[in-house]
Amino acid sequence: MGSSNPVTDQERERVRELHAEGKGRNEIAEILGRGGRTISQIAKSLGLSFSRAAEVRQATEIRSADLAARRAAFAVKLQDIAETEAAKINAPHTYWDWGGKEHDFDTHDAPEPTPGDKRAYMSLVATAVDRSLKLSPPKEEGGADEVGSLLVGLFDKLRAKHGDH
Known part of the structure; x- marks a missing residue:
């Protein structure tokens, strides 16, 4: 989230929506034209996680x-x-x-x-x-x-x- 291209409230909301749809970090980054690290930081600020440990454990x-x-x-x-x-x-x-x-x-x-x-x-x-x-x-x-x-x-x-x- 560098100062050269600040993250907008609209992007934050879009990250929340895409995350709720089950999209992964890299997919969201591609959709929004942002880097994966930026998407991870946005998700963290929103209290979201891309960890699938629980899903993997349940599938196992x-x-x-x-x-x-x-x-x-x-x-x-x-x-x-x-x-x-x-x-x-x-x-x-x-x-x-x-x-x-x-x-x-x-x-x-x-x-x-x-x-x-x-x-x-x-x-x-x-x-x-x-x-x-x-x-x-x-x-x-x-x-x-x-x-x-x-x-x-x-x-x-x-x-x-x-x-x-």
């Missing part, structure tokens, strides 16, 4: 909450996958083969998956549950240690029942 909190909700939703999807795949461990299984001299395609049904396939299902289930728990840990249900020991017990029983070959 909203984004964090959105991400937490997305992680929780994805944890549910992983749990659904674990349950679907766990059901296949003792279910009839269709095997297929493509090959031979004529490149024939053939299928055959088995009453249940082979021990190796059961092991693969158990590994998939364990991974899905583990990732689900990491994305959305249980609250006050005894904690992850209790859930982990329940899973270990479940998989030990499955291995004992079906053999770990």
Whole structure:
């Protein structure tokens, strides 16, 4: 606010209006043909601030909450996958083969998956549950240690029942 070009009351009022519209310091300076420092001084004299810390903080909190909700939703999807795949461990299984001299395609049904396939299902289930728990840990249900020991017990029983070959 040098003496060569004093700030008018009209400019002060215009700064107040533009600030109320949400315009930033540099945008106001461009509109009024003034320097950013001059606009900052006018704003300060009017009790205005261009600080956006509160807006940034609120936007960050909203984004964090959105991400937490997305992680929780994805944890549910992983749990659904674990349950679907766990059901296949003792279910009839269709095997297929493509090959031979004529490149024939053939299928055959088995009453249940082979021990190796059961092991693969158990590994998939364990991974899905583990990732689900990491994305959305249980609250006050005894904690992850209790859930982990329940899973270990479940998989030990499955291995004992079906053999770990």
